[in-house]
Every structure is written in C-alpha cells, then in structure tokens.
Amino acid sequence: MEYMLIFTESAADFAKRNDPNEAPAYWGAWSAYAGAVAQSGIMVSGAGLQPPETATTVRIRDGKRTLHDGPYAEAKEMLAGFFVIEVPDLDTALEWAARSPASSYSSTEVRPVMPTPSKS
Amino acid sequence: MKASASETLDATVRRSYATLLGYLASRAGGDLAGAEDALSEALLAAVKQWPEQGVPERPEAWLLSVARRRLIDDQRKSQVRERFSESIQQALESADELAGSGEGFPDERLKLLFVCTHPAIDEAMRTPLMLQTVLGLDATLIASAFLVSPVAIAQRLVRVKAKIKAAGIPFEVPEREQWDERFSFVLDAIYAAFSCGWQSSFESQTRGEMAVEAIRLGDLAVALVPGEPEALGLLSLMLHCHARRPARVDATGGYVPLDEQVIALWDHSMIDRAERVLKTAGEMSRPGRFQIEAAIQSVHAQRRVTGRVEWLVIAKLYESLLTFTGALGARIGHAIAVGHAYGAEQGWALLDALPMDRLEEHQPYWAARGHLLWQTGRVEAAREAYDRAIGLCDDAAVREYLMGRRNAD
Numbered sequence: 001m002e003y004m005l006i007f008t009e010s011a012a013d014f015a016k017r018n019d020p021n022e023a024p025a026y027w028g029a030w031s032a033y034a035g036a037v038a039q040s041g042i043m044v045s046g047a048g049l050q051p052p053e054t055a056t057t058v059r060i061r062d063g064k065r066t067l068h069d070g071p072y073a074e075a076k077e078m079l080a081g082f083f084v085i086e087v088p089d090l091d092t093a094l095e096w097a098a099r100s101p102a103s104s105y106s107s108t109e110v111r112p113v114m115p116t117p118s119k120s
Numbered sequence: 121m122k123a124s125a126s127e128t129l130d131a132t133v134r135r136s137y138a139t140l141l142g143y144l145a146s147r148a149g150g151d152l153a154g155a156e157d158a159l160s161e162a163l164l165a166a167v168k169q170w171p172e173q174g175v176p177e178r179p180e181a182w183l184l185s186v187a188r189r190r191l192i193d194d195q196r197k198s199q200v201r202e203r204f205s206e207s208i209q210q211a212l213e214s215a216d217e218l219a220g221s222g223e224g225f226p227d228e229r230l231k232l233l234f235v236c237t238h239p240a241i242d243e244a245m246r247t248p249l250m251l252q253t254v255l256g257l258d259a260t261l262i263a264s265a266f267l268v269s270p271v272a273i274a275q276r277l278v279r280v281k282a283k284i285k286a287a288g289i290p291f292e293v294p295e296r297e298q299w300d301e302r303f304s305f306v307l308d309a310i311y312a313a314f315s316c317g318w319q320s321s322f323e324s325q326t327r328g329e330m331a332v333e334a335i336r337l338g339d340l341a342v343a344l345v346p347g348e349p350e351a352l353g354l355l356s357l358m359l360h361c362h363a364r365r366p367a368r369v370d371a372t373g374g375y376v377p378l379d380e381q382v383i384a385l386w387d388h389s390m391i392d393r394a395e396r397v398l399k400t401a402g403e404m405s406r407p408g409r410f411q412i413e414a415a416i417q418s419v420h421a422q423r424r425v426t427g428r429v430e431w432l433v434i435a436k437l438y439e440s441l442l443t444f445t446g447a448l449g450a451r452i453g454h455a456i457a458v459g460h461a462y463g464a465e466q467g468w469a470l471l472d473a474l475p476m477d478r479l480e481e482h483q484p485y486w487a488a489r490g491h492l493l494w495q496t497g498r499v500e501a502a503r504e505a506y507d508r509a510i511g512l513c514d515d516a517a518v519r520e521y522l523m524g525r526r527n528a529d
Contacts, residue, residue: 036511
C-alpha cells in the first residue's frame with residue numbers, strides 16, 4: 001500500500017535550515033533519513049518544501065478571486081515536506097514515520113494514498 | 121469522602137486487577153473477554169455507588185460479587201447455550217460465597233500469564249494482551265509504545281480475545297513437559313514490553329513507563345514462580361538496565377553511551393537488588409539466556425568498584441549467550457565486545473559475517489558497523505554506515521550522538 005508521510009515543522013524548525021549553527025545537524029538528519037528510505041527501496045516520490053512564507057494561497061468565492069500571501073491557515077506546525085512510500089501495511093509506515101526527524105521535534109502524519117481508479 | 125472512594129478504587133485496581141480478572145476468567149470457562157467486560161461493569165458500578173453509599177469493607181469482594189452477577193446474566197443470555205454448563209454456574213456461585221467469606225481468593229494470575237502467551241496467539245500480540253489483561257493498561261498507551269495505531273491495537277486485542285474463547289485456549293498452567301517452553305514465552309513477552317521501553321528510550325515518557333510496567337510483570341512472575349532462575353535472570357536484567365536510566369542522558373539532553381556514563385547517576389540500590397536477584401538465580405545452577413544477559417549487565421555495573429569495563433569477561437559471556445540464542449542483538453553485542461577485548465579487526469570480522477537480509481533496517485547494526493569500521497580506520501565506509509544508522513533512528517538524542525560520531529575527525 002502507498003502511504004503519504006506528511007512532515008510538519010514549527011517556525012523555529014524552519015529557521016534551522018539557514019542557521020549556520022543548526023543547519024549541518026538539520027540537513028544531516030534529513031539527508032540520512034531520505035537516504036535510508038531510498039536504500040530500503042520503498043520511496044515512491046517525495047519532496048521538501050520551501051518555508052510557509054514563500055506560499056501564496058488562491059481562493060475563488062462567488063466568482064471573485066482572492067490571493068493572499070502565505071499559507072492557507074496559520075498554524076503552529078506547517079507543512080515542510082512529504083514522502084510517498086510503498087510498504088506492506090500501516091505498522092511499517094508508522095515505523096518509518098517515527099524515524100523522520102520531524103517526528104522528534106514536530107510531527108509526521110501518515111495517510112493512506114487513494115488508489116488510482118483503473119481505466120477500463 | 122468522594123476523593124477517598126476514588127482513591128480506594130484506584131488502589132484496588134492497581135493491587136488486584138489481575139487477581140480479580142484471573143479469578144473471574146478461570147471460573148467463566150476461560151472467557152477472558154466476558155470476564156473483562158464483567159469486571160469493567162463492576163468498576164463502573166463502584167465509581168457510581170461508592171461515593172454515595174460509602175466504600176465497602178472488602179472492595180475486592182464487592183467488585184467480584186458484582187462482576188460475577190453480570191457474568192451469570194451474560195452466560196444465561198448467551199446464544200451458545202452449551203457454554204453455560206452446570207459447572208460454570210457452580211464455580212461462579214462458589215466464587216460469590218468465597219468473596220463473602222472474607223478468605224483470600226486463589227491466585228489465578230499465573231494462568232492469566234500463560235493464556236496471554238499461548239502459542240496459538242500471534243507472537244506480536246502476546247505482550248499487548250498481557251499489558252492489558254494483567255496490568256490493565258489502556259490501549260492508547262500500548263499503541264504508543266508499540267508504534268501501532270490505537271484503533272488497530274484495540275481491534276486486534278478484541279480479535280485475540282475472541283480467538284481465546286472460540287478456539288478454547290485452556291485457562292490453566294501447562295503440564296510439566298510443556299512447562300519450560302511455555303514459561304519462556306511468558307518471559308519473552310515480559311522482555312518485549314521492557315525492550316520497547318528501552319531500545320531507543322532516552323527521553324520518551326511512554327517508554328519509561330513501559331519499562332516500569334515490565335518490571336512489575338517481572339516481579340509478578342518471580343513471586344508466582346519463585347523457583348525459576350530465568351525469571352530471576354530477567355528481573356535482574358531489567359533492574360540493571362533501568363537503574364542506569366538517569367545516566368543515559370546528559371544535562372543538555374544528549375545521549376551518553378554506557379561506558380561513558382557517570383556512575384554517580386546510577387540508582388545504586390536498584391543495582392544492588394539486581395545483583396542479589398542474579399545471585400539467587402545463580403545458586404539454582406540452571407543457566408539461561410536472561411541470566412547471562414543479566415551477568416553482562418552486572419559486569420558493566422562492576423565499573424562502580426573497578427573503575428573499568430572488563431571486556432574480556434563480557435566477550436566470554438556473549439559467547440555463552442550465543443549458545444542459548446541466535447538473536448541479532450546478541451550477535452551484534454558479541455561483535456562489539458570482541459572488538460573491545462581482542463581488537464577492532466576481530467570484532468569487524470564477526471559483524472561483517474552476519475546475514476545482511478535481516479539487518480537492512482536494523483539501526484543498532486548500522487551503528488555498530490559505523491563504530492567498528494571507524495575503529496579499523498575505514499573512515500569513509502564508517503561514515504556511510506553511520507548515515508544509515510542516523511536515517512533509521514527514531515530518537516532525537518541518539519540521532520544527534522550518531523551524527524557527532526559520523527562527523528568526528
């Protein structure tokens with residue numbers, strides 16, 4: 001089954017990415033994690049995301065289009081990246097989620113991916 | 121008044137949950153789920169009635185009596201009439217009499233331990249079942265400790281209990297010829313509770329609590345079967361490891377490996393107890409896996425006196441451990457000990473000979489590999505191994521420690 005691991009981070013976590021003292025540990029942990037996932041042969045796809053302040057949100061209501069600067073909703077923990085992995089069951093997906101650096105300081109959400117409807 | 125009623129109830133549950141459940145289940149023809157339902161109904165009744173009507177003189181007898189009535193009703197209503205035999209009815213009646221008589225209940229907790237670890241039950245579910253039925257832990261805590269979704273664990277526990285009833289898994293202590301194997305399943309399940317509370321448990325509250333619960337189970341096993349040296353060995357092993365818990369994390373939350381721990385932070389009275397328990401086991405002259413593992417921990421603890429780790433002794437102990445178990449952890453530990461005792465090259469040769477297929481995702485293996493490669497001067501390969509260990513790690517403190525090792529000069 002395919003599961004999406006949705007990694008969230010706080011503003012302080014995002015700040016680590018460019019902090020000269022914190023960045024080596026931050027990126028070291030993430031690249032080791034991504035490496036372990038890749039080497040286990042379970043990676044389907046995935047990406048890290050630029051921080052929330054780079055987001056732009058689009059909404060159309062009653063034909064009126066509004067854009068706003070920033071993510072859809074302000075929250076303590078923001079979307080930081082995702083992996084889609086192919087594993088036998090939820091237990092295995094949870095094991096991989098627990099290993100993500102995000103789980104140690106923010107959180108990782110695990111969601112089954114909807115199966116693609118077969119074209120027949 | 122209300123506070124005292126709820127305090128009495130809490131204390132009663134803590135003290136007697138397993139005794140009451142074991143007693144009810146064994147008299148309900150081994151219907152664990154039915155006995156559990158009846159007992160929780162009785163607890164619910166106590167929550168409502170005790171604050172108003174006062175705490176009964178013998179809380180256990182009161183609970184037993186209410187639960188027993190509920191069980192009899194259930195059995196009467198039950199579609200499967202044949203299960204409601206005369207003998208069960210009689211057993212329940214006599215339970216009530218006994219409860220009223222003020223004498224102690226026969227202790228059926230040992231049967232409970234054996235039912236939970238019956239070979240017909242999926243090995244992965246034995247420990248969760250034991251934690252729930254013997255200690256009364258809730259499913260969410262168990263789910264967090266075992267990294268399984270709370271809904272899934274609750275469903276699996278229900279299914280296991282349905283199987284116990286449907287398959288007629290006997291509610292009894294096994295015969296002599298099966299005893300050793302069956303008792304080893306009991307100890308394995310207790311150790312599994314402790315290990316999930318241990319392996320990567322540097323700061324996690326859940327896992328710390330789980331280690332304490334496992335020690336409670338270990339104490340119970342020893343109390344119920346005092347003549348089993350392996351039960352003592354397991355208890356000693358758990359006490360040794362748990363005694364070092366405060367020393368495993370430094371002031372900044374960083375992970376401290378065993379041979380660098382500050383001895384003053386160990387819980388010395390707990391270590392003393394671990395040593396006494398192990399000595400009692402040794403006097404029975406029937407060595408086994410847990411006693412040897414406890415002996416290895418005991419050698420580490422002797423650093424209190426000698427100021428150094430006797431790696432030669434530890435390497436020898438691992439050698440004999442491997443005659444009892446081929447577990448990966450034991451083989452990795454052996455390689456590390458040999459590396460310390462006889463040189464990193466020899467340790468590396470042992471580690472490198474392990475079958476790779478089961479080790480792909482085993483974090484301690486990659487950490488050991490990084491360590492031994494580093495010791496033998498293969499820096500690049502060591503860094504690759506450390507990277508793998510870091511990626512497989514689920515603990516922030518250990519991750520940081522491994523990154524420090526990886527990036528060392």
